Every structure is written in structure tokens, then in C-alpha cells.
Amino acid sequence: MIVVMRPGANQAQVAHVSESLERHGYVVKPIFGVEKTIVCAVGGEEHKQYDFLEQLRSFDGVEDVLLITKPYKFVARETVPGRSVVDVGGVKVGGDEVVMMAGPCTVESEEQTMVTAKAVAEAGAQILRGGAYKPSTSPYSFQGMGVPGLEILREAGRRYGLKVVTEVMDVRKVELVSAYADILQVGARNMQNYDLLREVGLTKTPVLLKRGMTATYNELLLAAEYIATGGNENIMLCERGIRTFESYTRNTLDVGAVPALKGLSHLPVVLDPSQGTGRRDLVEPLSLAGIAAGADALIVEVHPNPDEALKDGPQSLTIDGFVGMMPALRRVAEAVGRSMAPSRVGV
Amino acid sequence: MIVVMRPGANQAQVAHVSESLERHGYVVKPIFGVEKTIVCAVGGEEHKQYDFLEQLRSFDGVEDVLLITKPYKFVARETVPGRSVVDVGGVKVGGDEVVMMAGPCTVESEEQTMVTAKAVAEAGAQILRGGAYKPSTSPYSFQGMGVPGLEILREAGRRYGLKVVTEVMDVRKVELVSAYADILQVGARNMQNYDLLREVGLTKTPVLLKRGMTATYNELLLAAEYIATGGNENIMLCERGIRTFESYTRNTLDVGAVPALKGLSHLPVVLDPSQGTGRRDLVEPLSLAGIAAGADALIVEVHPNPDEALKDGPQSLTIDGFVGMMPALRRVAEAVGRSMAPSRVGV
């Protein structure tokens, strides 16, 4: 931690800062410059001292406080040699293979889900996505089928050899959703719902943690740290688009988050080009881009008839669209030294 | 609803769109231009048709879909003649009087809370703020005192004649917190935690709904609509700073949100210059600005010794700072035709 004192800060103020740092376990060396004094402090457990850092900022004579270590520990790249692989019932996310997660935005009916599940499984997807509880901006919108939706998902997964990822929004339903899903999705709107993070941290179910619309990498990693400190280290980070001034796309997909997060953390990184753009015509080019940039998995929305989708039709691929883009995805994966699961016609 | 067809959209596509609109209760008139066809649709209940709008966007031949009415109903200005006043146990928010809510960011001890409560009450505050459950970016930070914190708040309120506002984060604690608080605060990070919104909507306790860091006015009003459709119309909207590219301040306080939200909704609007800037030196000028712009209440952080605050010291006013700015606030309130509660020395 480095404390920059204001020009003209006096001896007593420097001493007050120094003593306070020492009480918090730091070794302190002040440096007296012509214009300013800097107090350097090393050795403390900085990632546990966010509050103290904030407090220091308001000490008399203090101009700025700078952290020099990362505020997270469990999820930091340095903590683990190599990279983490999350094992989803045998499907490995974070290894050589790029994993496809695909399915409808929302479970609307048994038929819609089964048709989609079969098609994406045949094309090479290994994980079925689908919402049973939906976070809707409007209270007048469809909120999801709930338990019957979960049952359809589980049955579709069983029938076509797919693992299942679905969102949990309510702390009271973590146990329920865990009973049906192979991966618990924490949505972008709940990335800083700390009670929910703690609750999924108490399970052992793999978690797909989506980046908030306006969350920094730091905040995303701290959200992951909440889950990890609870005891669940099976975490996948997911970039799904951030909010910017551009309104042509629903969100701006931050493809650079893929290599950036892989540089900061050992956790696997997933990319969501459907939510990330909100436009069907951009899903294929950004899926290709995501794999080229190093994504460990993609999660894409597919619907047998997007015109009739209850949610997010405009960003859903048709089944033909999904099947059609898979060969190019495979070629790009191979071009960057990765592989993808083969298609499984007749699954 | 207006549907803009792509150049070259054919008759069948226009007909498909028109029929679908008619099935949803709209009266439809297509207009055939040289370059483009537009399908105008009036009479449907647009605020209930967000999902349908999304669906329409993905119809063949459709270029864009434009809503022409607001997506919320209960909270829209037109719904209520005049403005809503929220009655917090006798303190009226939204009337002529500008109400001050003040107190520590976090309840840290009985003494800290009592000292602050007494001082702000004497200076003219009518509502005591303080956190018992704190949303902390880091899992290593102080998470609040919980129930003992709630007890201290209630006792401080009782002793100094203040109503109490405190945050609830966990759906399972809404009932508990309601038992202690006069106002339930839904924090910025939970503005789109829909289960929480529904749960506070089932109570009758007034709600202070904070705007998410990156929420549009529309989204804030839809979040309020969630609460209102649950049956609780005692809602105050709160602008507390948005996230922008500027990092000198913690957030950028959108003072314009005050008149803008008052133009869109009949609900009272509260401004939080402490969270909104994260800097003590900006709290007074932006408190003055907020009142000048028409805020119905301010919520500010005050701490007897910000250097020792467990949270948010840098943005907390000292007691002297709070007391010192009250006369100027009163003068500005009067300059714009409002009033403020008198100071109550010896409370």
C-alpha cells in the first residue's frame, strides 16, 4: 500500500498514517520528496484491507492511497500453477477442448426444448442452456416456467447426453435449482447480489458467473472470490457484453475480456455472443472471434423458431444457423491449437 | 407500436406482421413509402407487450420496432393527478418540505450511532440512515452488524425523534428489516434483483429504491413498477451516481435525473451526494445543487470521526460539516420555493 500525502502535510499527519499502517501489520517507510511525502507500506494482507484503505483516504493530509497487490486471492492466477479446469459431470471446461453451451434463451415448452437439445447435441454442443427463471426488466414480461421448466431441461439433458446450465436468481431456490442443473448460472444483474454469491458458494455445483453490465474485471473477480471463499471453487467467468454509449447493439461484447481475465485469473472464461450483442447477425462473427481470442467455452442462444420465441428471439440463432456455423468454429479452434467435440449425428 | 420494414420487404411479410399485431389487440395501418413500408399499430396495451415487441424484431422483413408509449403504468406521471407524497410515519417526502436523511454509512457501534443521530436531529434531519447489512465489493470487508445494528438504529430513532432508513439485501430478511425500519432501502446493486423487488412490494413499508450504477431512467421506473404491481406504492426514487469513464469521483452524480424523473413519474425523488461522488469536498456543493434542481429529499453520510469509519469515511461529512452546511441548504430551498424542517437544538 502506498499513501501519497498532500503537499504541505505535516510531520504529525505522516506519523499518524504510519502508526495506523503499522497497527495493521505493515512495515512502513516514508519517503520525503521536495513537493510531497510518500508513505510506502509492505507486508500487510492487502486483499483483506479494502475497508482500511478506504478509511486511510480520509485521514488528514492524505491525498491518495494506492493498492499494490490484487484485492483477491483464491481466484488470482498466481494462486494455482497452470489453469483450472472445471469438471461438469465429465465435460471439462478450461482444457484443450472449446466447449459449446447452446439452447433456448427460455424454456417455453417440452417440444421446443427437445427439438433444440437434439439439434445442438448433434452439432457438437455438450451443454444445454435454458432459463426456467428469467430476470425480466418489465414486471409484465414472461418470468419463466419455474419447476416444470427445470424438469424439461433435466429430461432433455438426460435424453441427448447434455449437461444443463440454468440461472438461479433467488437465494431460496439455490438448493432446488442445484437438484436439476449441472451448472448454476448467476446472471449479470445478480453479479453483486452477495447473498446469492454466498449461497451458491456453499454448494459444490459448478457456477457460471456472468459479468455485470458495468462491472470491472476487478469486481467480477471479487464476486468470484465471494463464491470461492464459501468453499466452491468450480467457477467459470462469463463475459456477456457491457453497457456503453453505443445503442446499435444491445451490449458491447468485450472480447478482450477473454485474454485479460485469463491473464488475471486461473479460472476458465466463457463468452456469450448472444446476450453480448443482441443481434443474430453478429453471433457467428463474434463466436469466431471469441474462440480466436482464447475462450474456453461459448454460450449461445438457439431457437427452433425465433419468430415465436417468448424472449430474445432477435438474438437467437435458428437451428440451421447454429449447425451452419459449427464447421467454421472448429476450423478456428484448430487454427489456435484447440479442439472441439465432434458432431454426434443420431444422438 | 410502429414496425419499420426493411427496404424490399414483401407483401407476405407485411401481412404476417399485421396479422400478428391484430392478434395482440392492435388496430393496424400499413403505410407504403417509396423506400420502406411502415406498419403503424395503435390501441394495444403496449406496456404489457415488451416480450412481443422483442419477438417482432426477429420477424422476416422487419428492420426496427418502436414503442410509442411508456413501458410502465403505475409509476407514470400521467397516472396520478399531481405528485405523490410518501408518508414515513408522519414525515412527508414529496411535499413542500425538503427532507434530510442523514447518518453513518454503517452502524458500527451504539455510541457512534447515537452521537450522530443526536447531531443530525438537532441540525434538522428527520430521517436517520445507517447500514446494518452492507453490500461490500470484497468478501474480506465488513459486512455489517446485522440485527444488533438494526436494534441500535431503532433505539436511536426512538430517542431522537427520527425515522429510520436501512438497506435490505436478502429476500429472506425483508420481514425482519421491516420490523425495525421505517423505510426499506433497495440498494443500487440490487435494483434488478427482481425477487427482492417483489418481496418488498408485498409489504406496506415505504421503499427507497436506488438507481443501479448503469440503469436508465426507464429501467429504474420499471424496477419501481415491480414494487408497485406487488401492491406497495410507497416508493421513493433515489439518484446515487452512475458509472462513467471519469474516475476522479467514485461515481458521476446525475443531478439532471432529479427533474427528469419528476417529469416522467409522480414519485418523489431523493438525491444521494455522498455515494454519488465518493468525496467529502463535493457533498455540500452537490447537496445545494440537488435542492436547487428540485430534489424532495437528500440522503447524506455523516460520521463523528470519518478517519475511524469502517466504511466510506472519505465520503462522510463530519458532524461539523453537516451542521455547517444546513443554513445554506435552507437558503437554497427557500430560493426555489421549498422549506426545510427547523433545527431542534436540545432534542
Add this chain to the structure above:
Amino acid sequence: MIVVMRPGANQAQVAHVSESLERHGYVVKPIFGVEKTIVCAVGGEEHKQYDFLEQLRSFDGVEDVLLITKPYKFVARETVPGRSVVDVGGVKVGGDEVVMMAGPCTVESEEQTMVTAKAVAEAGAQILRGGAYKPSTSPYSFQGMGVPGLEILREAGRRYGLKVVTEVMDVRKVELVSAYADILQVGARNMQNYDLLREVGLTKTPVLLKRGMTATYNELLLAAEYIATGGNENIMLCERGIRTFESYTRNTLDVGAVPALKGLSHLPVVLDPSQGTGRRDLVEPLSLAGIAAGADALIVEVHPNPDEALKDGPQSLTIDGFVGMMPALRRVAEAVGRSMAPSRVGV
């Protein structure tokens, strides 16, 4: 300057950094922590070493480089005792008096300008605004009247005792515009047009420097530093709204920029609520807010018939609207210890 070395940086890397800093005039003290080494460097002329700082970032073993002093000098608050007052031909911007600048967005005709100039002068404005060269997003839009527009402005100013502010966009026209205007406006889109900044820096004409749509305070102050290093210190900073995700308003007016910039710099700060919001209904509340927050001047758009305005009608006040808000502005100015020029009926 503080250089944070990566964990595991070796002796040679630390020595390389240290020597390089010494060569640039710094006194260097490395601090060896358990995890990381920090190299503290004091005494150099940091504001001249932006390039070097950038270069240091790419040295082997370097994790981060932190500036501890401000990158600007002339415009920094510390450089001048008290505050700067810019004298615009006798009208003082930055003193006790809050100055009103008002007029049409664009000069469209002699009549429109004269009518507006007379009205705003009578209501108490001291400076006439109006564009003769307009930065238009579309090449098909009106680009301004040019020299005839400048002539109308000068005549209107002369006739009604107003100083004139108008925008200069083209380096080749700085001398020309200076011949007509009392204040040269550098628009938001040109805030980082460094050739233009240098050119206006060579004149002695007061400059109204508008903050770029996405410029940080730092960047705005560095743009001012360009002008000041050229020799022209008659600079007024102007907040005119920043670009955010919110689209209800054309821009988000950062009212907090007023006190923030006054804390960082001795230069006067002007607020533009017309451009800042793009909505007539928000101009009055944000004018009040700006004065309450400490603005030294406001610049507002006024048009005798906004329906017929060639540009920016929706954000222009009518003459009645302008005249009508002046008494409240005066009351708020007095409430915060400022004054405003009296109305001059029959000017």
C-alpha cells in the same frame, strides 16, 4: 513516480528501472517487500514526463507505474494564490458575480439575433452567444453563416452592450474570428484538436474551452495547459455534458464537474445546461443547480421561436422562458453568497 515491480522481478530489472529514473532526474529509493518490490522516485519534473512514464510501463519486470503529481502546471490550483478572474472587456468571469451568457445556438438572421440579444441583455445577460461556424454531425446539415454571422454578432453586441462568444473550429480562421469575438469558444469536438489549441494559445483573446464528450477532468486540464503554454492564460473551462449510456437526455450534465474543477484548477468554470441536456424542460432546474454548485457563469441557448430554429430548437429556451427563470437564478446565487448583474430594461 512509483514503479511497482512484478512479483519475482529480479535485481537486474530493479536496477535497470532505478538507473533509468536517475537519468531522468529522480532520486530513487527501492523498497523490497515480501511479495513485491516498489521503486519510489521523487524530485523529477513529473508533468513533463508523461512519455517516460509510458515507456517505463513496458520495462521488463514492471507491473505498474503511478504518477504522484498532477500532469499539468499552469492551470493547477496550487500555481495561483486564490482564483483566476478572466476579464472579458470589463465583464469579470470568476469573481463574485455569476455571469449569464445567452443567445441563439446559431446565428440565422439579423432579426433573430437582434431580438434575442435585446431580450437577454434586458434580463441581465452580459455576454451574447451564437454560432457562425457550426460543427454538424451530418454533412447535409446547416454549417453556419460564416462571416456575415460574425458581423451580425458583433453588431448585436455593440448595440445592446454585450460581449460576444462564438466558436472557432478551423485553425486558419482563428485570427478572423478573434477580430469579431470577445471570447473564442473551442467546442467539445475540438477539445483535443491540438493544433487549434496551440493557435488560440497564441492570441490574447479569452477562450471558452468546452469539455469533450468523453474527456476526463485531467484531459480537459491538459487541453487548457496547451493553451496556457502558448501564452494565453485567459481560459474558462466549460462543462457541457458527457456521453453516458442514458439516452433520455442528449448528454448527462456532470454538475459535479463544477466544484471538482474548481478544486483542481484556479480557472473559472462555466456550465452549459442547454447542450448538457438537450431538453428545454431541464434547462431551468440545471441552471439553478449549476449556480448552487458554484458555477462562475452559465451559457444558455435562447431563441425567439424555437420551432423555427435551424439548430437545437428542442434545447433552446424561449425568450419568455429565459426571462422567467432569471429571478430564481438570482435568488439561488444570493443564497450561496454570489450576485448577478441587474436586469437592464430598455437597454
Add this chain to the structure above:
Amino acid sequence: MIVVMRPGANQAQVAHVSESLERHGYVVKPIFGVEKTIVCAVGGEEHKQYDFLEQLRSFDGVEDVLLITKPYKFVARETVPGRSVVDVGGVKVGGDEVVMMAGPCTVESEEQTMVTAKAVAEAGAQILRGGAYKPSTSPYSFQGMGVPGLEILREAGRRYGLKVVTEVMDVRKVELVSAYADILQVGARNMQNYDLLREVGLTKTPVLLKRGMTATYNELLLAAEYIATGGNENIMLCERGIRTFESYTRNTLDVGAVPALKGLSHLPVVLDPSQGTGRRDLVEPLSLAGIAAGADALIVEVHPNPDEALKDGPQSLTIDGFVGMMPALRRVAEAVGRSMAPSRVGV
């Protein structure tokens, strides 16, 4: 154009709007709904009526005005069958081949430039980048070598068979820079410097137009329209990172802009992963991503010794870094059906 009237707008107001539209060449059909009236107008030249649209917004009774056609014409995809190819002295940008533009951020010396030019030419680059005039945030930073820099660039291009791209900032230097460069770069900070756009529009030299830090696709395309209406249609659009709340990277590279802009316009699209991220470690993954997403060219910064670079060292690849990533780029280009120029060892 569609004009949405406010609820309660009266007959006279609707008539006033309708007549005004008719005077501007529109065929008008008002639709009277229960709540609102909509005035549909077709047939006018909307892209020339930005100003009129703005004006309409302020008519009494008008709630909103919606454009239904694009505001640009020359650069719109529909205007040209197929895609445009810009011919840079024989190097085709926008065809099957993905073109590499590479070189130092800034020309610092003959040796630095020659070494870099030779290396990138051998590795397969076809265009040499390098700045002779630099837009620097600080007036104390290096501003470029000027004419001697241009001479070095031209000589390096001649010697190693490379075309040259370099930035022009000052309208007075467009002719000068054109005499040395094969491509004129208009930088992000000058994207809305309309005098400069007009001036480069008067030449026939190909233009690399960089997206402003906070420019929408619409605004970028309108800037291109300025150049095209001047008579120069040799325009390449360049995404180079936008400004967001994330500060880990210098900018957020909007990879989705590549397919989005190719959907909106027939012009070739170039991606700049160096400026776009500001971090050397992200240049390779985002170069791969850019090609996968359909970029017609990449522009990357390469320096023989980034530690000694006068500018932007941290984002410059070393020569080894550049040479090392080329095979993977080629493989990805082929995976998406494109090709790249072969390496030319011994150039």
C-alpha cells in the same frame, strides 16, 4: 419520419406538424389512436433533414420524432452492389486478402524505422504505419518529428516495398502529408474535426478514418460521409477501441464493430488492437479475434525496442512478437476463408 404526438395534442398541433412535413417534401398520414396520434411521413430525403428533425422535436404537442431511414447515403451498404475495395497503390484493402499494416507508433529515427520496416515487410506486412505528427494529451510530450519523419517513412516504404500510412492533424498540412503518404490517417481525436474531414475529402488519397473514442457507428459513418461528399470515396473505417468504465485496458476494443460496420456500409473495416487495448499481451489474441470477426486489415504497433520507445511502448509488439504471431493469424484467416500475403524473407 414518424412524429409521435403527446397525449392530448390538439388538432391544430397535428395540422401544424403535418403542413410543415408537407412543405419539406413528405407525404403525410396521421393515425389517430386512443391515447396518442402518430404522424407518419414518407418520401422526403431524410438524410438531408437532420436539422428539420431536430426542429420538429420542439413543436408544440410533439413528444418524439423517429427517423426511419439512415442519415448517410454514399457510405451506406445499399448504395454499392457488393463491397468496396480501396486500392492503395496496388495493395487492395477490402478484398479476399487480409492486409497487415505495421510499424512504430511514432517515427523516432531513421534506424528505428528502417529496422522495423524491414522486419514487418519480411513477415508479410504490406503497409508501414508510423506517426510524424502525434496527437499528445500533454503539451510536454513528444509531438512528432514532422517533415523529417515523413521523409524517413517514404524512404522506408520505397526501400522495403511498403505503402505508408501516417496521421494528418492540421488542415494546413493535408497537401504536405499527401505528398509523402499513401494513406492519410484521420485520428480518433479528429473524427469530428469537420474542416479536416472536408479537406481530406478534396484529395484522392485513401483515408484511414479512426472511430472517435466515444463515437457511435452512426457518427463514424457520418464522418465518412463528410469525406465522401467532398469527392474522396477511398475510405477505410477503423475501430480502435472505445472509452468505457473499465480502466485495466486503455480502451475497450469493440470487435463487434467489425461485422456491424460491414453490415451498415460497403467500406472496408480495419482493426487496431494496439491502440484498442494499450497492452502488448492483448495484441495477439485480439488480432486473431479481429481476423476471425471479418476485419479487412489490422494495424499494429511494432518497435525494435519498446523499452526505449518515445510513445506507446507498452502497447507495441517487439519485432519477434510480431513475426511470431503471423503464422497463427494466417491460419485463422484461412479458417474463415481469407488469405494473407506471404512472408518475403530477404526483402
